[in-house]
Amino acid sequence: MSRSVLVTGGNRGIGLAIARELAAGGDDVAVTYRSGEPPEGLRGVRCDITDSAQVDAAFKEVEETQGPVEVLVANAGITKDQLLALMSEDDFSSVVDTNLTGSFRVAKRAVRGMMRKRSGRIVLISSVVGLMGSGGQGNYAASKAGLVGFGRSLARELGSRGITVNVVSPGFVETDMTAALPEERQAEIKKNVPLGRIGAAEDIARTVAFLAGPGGSYITGAVIPVDGGLGMGH
Ligand code: NDP
Numbered sequence: 001m002s003r004s005v006l007v008t009g010g011n012r013g014i015g016l017a018i019a020r021e022l023a024a025g026g027d028d029v030a031v032t033y034r035s036g037e038p039p040e041g042l043r044g045v046r047c048d049i050t051d052s053a054q055v056d057a058a059f060k061e062v063e064e065t066q067g068p069v070e071v072l073v074a075n076a077g078i079t080k081d082q083l084l085a086l087m088s089e090d091d092f093s094s095v096v097d098t099n100l101t102g103s104f105r106v107a108k109r110a111v112r113g114m115m116r117k118r119s120g121r122i123v124l125i126s127s128v129v130g131l132m133g134s135g136g137q138g139n140y141a142a143s144k145a146g147l148v149g150f151g152r153s154l155a156r157e158l159g160s161r162g163i164t165v166n167v168v169s170p171g172f173v174e175t176d177m178t179a180a181l182p183e184e185r186q187a188e189i190k191k192n193v194p195l196g197r198i199g200a201a202e203d204i205a206r207t208v209a210f211l212a213g214p215g216g217s218y219i220t221g222a223v224i225p226v227d228g229g230l231g232m233g234h
Helices: 013-024 052-066 089-117 128-132 138-161 183-191 201-212
Strands: 004-007 028-033 043-046 071-074 120-125 163-170 223-226
Touching (some): 004 052, 013 071, 013 201, 028 052, 071 089, 089 120, 120 138, 128 138, 128 163, 138 163, 201 223
Parallel strands (some): 071 120
16 A cells, blocks of 8 residues: 655654655655755655745645655644744744644645545644643644644544545654754653653654554544653543
């Protein structure tokens, strides 16, 4: 089974692990990247997801090289942490524009082909913070909680077309994004993880591959925590 897959932000971190996992399973995988070189062994398409013209061009390139996208993983995301009193409107709106509206842009473009084919898999990468909240991350948490409502609405809208839409909520995962946090904060988070360790990008990748594969055939509208138990109860 070789499907046409697109992973946004698949040039590093969690997205890269997801892309490698799906490619190892035999899929044709393209990743978006904004600058530099795409990762070795994967097809790179240049795309900033805040720009719908670039999104459209990236999809066209993928369609020409590996066929219409059958599996979309909306993973690209950013943080701009700040306490509310100090957060600028741009800090808020740019995070929402990337994490939530960016996912809207790629999902909207992807479903065209999926609806025609009457099948497809969409996985949105949210965060444990979307449901738990996190001081200093009002912008990020709002964008990630938004993905839950967005994804579940799509699941209802697109189910009759054979398209599943699920949300994966990672906990604390070792990537460039979390390396930026002070050591004490990292230790504090780890203390609250029942499994007692920080997640690896591969932990998230295996769950995404499951949802995108035969195991996910009857799962839609789900929010799957992959967080070592950190967000339990939320
Ligand atoms: P990284 O910071 O390591 O990577 C972010 C990725 O997103 C990069 O590939 C980056 O591309 C891409 N990206 C950011 N903005 C844009 C944009 N406008 N257009 C296209 N690509 C963009 O993050 P992680 O791998 O840690 O995170 C991946 C996802 O997982 C994010 O959505 C994040 O919120 C989520 N997540 C991460 C957690 C963690 O603990 N690490 C926990 C919970 C959720 P470029 O290289 O060009 O900058």
